[in-house]
Amino acid sequence: MSHGKQFTLYTHKRGPNGWKVAIVLEELGLTYESIYFDFKQGEHKASEHTNYNPNGRIPTIIDHANADYVLWESDxxxxxxxxxxxPLHRVSVSEAGDKFHQLQWLFFQSSGQGPYFGQAAWFIRYHHEQLPSAQERYKAEIRRVLGVLESVLEKQQWLVGGIVTIADLAFVPWNDIAIPAFVDFDFAAEFPATAAWHDRLHARPSVKKIVETRAAVNAA
Incomplete structure (x- = not known):
């Protein structure tokens, strides 16, 4: 089977973790084909996907230029x-100490931002009954995560090494969902440094392109 693009990206039209990967693929100028699973049809749990990703969640990549190397878990x-x-460190750091800090922020995004923001979405939008206590818990977690970011970003423009990296870009898609939908306070007033950082990330061509692509595929 021939592949016109270097990467296959198994993803979802709305799932933020897949869009995170797409942003970085764009940043690095890598070619990819996105395959959007229909979650309602259970396509992400079908063997065509779980043969690659036993967790049956998105995203999964196949790197066709590297012997069809398969990897899952977005960060x-x-x-x-x-x-x-x-190799030129356009969106990554080179110094050993900075690499661990970059990894630190990726772990915080995957363990702190993603799950809590996702639970907020679940209990506010999708749960079969309204549970105000659960909703308030996860809204509070959104505020806590933003507070952690604010405590760092009020002192520096980017999270690691003085440059934009994957550590920063990893936060964009979940913030895009949570800030307009679940933040019931003045985000820019309460977290001004984080709001400015979010705006700087959105000014990047890669993020602009993915925001437009996401809107287009969801409108189709």
Whole structure:
């Protein structure tokens, strides 16, 4: 089977973790084909996907230029991409100490931002009954995560090494969902440094392109 693009990206039209990977692929100028699973049809749990990703969740990548190397878990994918395809460190750091801080922020995004923001979405939008206590818990977690970011970004423009990296870009898609939908306070007033950082990230061509692509595929 021939592949016109270097990467296959198994993803979802709305799932933020897949868009995170797409942003970094764009940043690095890597070619990819996105395959959007229909979650209602259970396509992500079908063997065509679980043969690659036993967790049956998105995203999953196949790197056809590297012997069809398969990887899942979004922040592991981001780390793989910069380790293999960012020799000029356009969106990654080079110094050993900074690399651990970059990894630290990726872990915080995957363990702190993603799950809590996702639970907020679930209990506010999708749960079969309204549970105000659960909703308030996860809204409070959104505020806590933003507070952690604010405590760092009020002192510096970017999270690691004085440059934009995958550590920053990893936060964009979940913030895009949570800030307009679940933040019931003045985001820019309460977290001004984080709001300015979010705006700087959105000014990047890669993020602009993915925001437009996401809107287009969801409108189709």
């Amino acid at each position: 592991a994918i981001l780390y793989y991409l910069v380790e293999h395809y960012d």
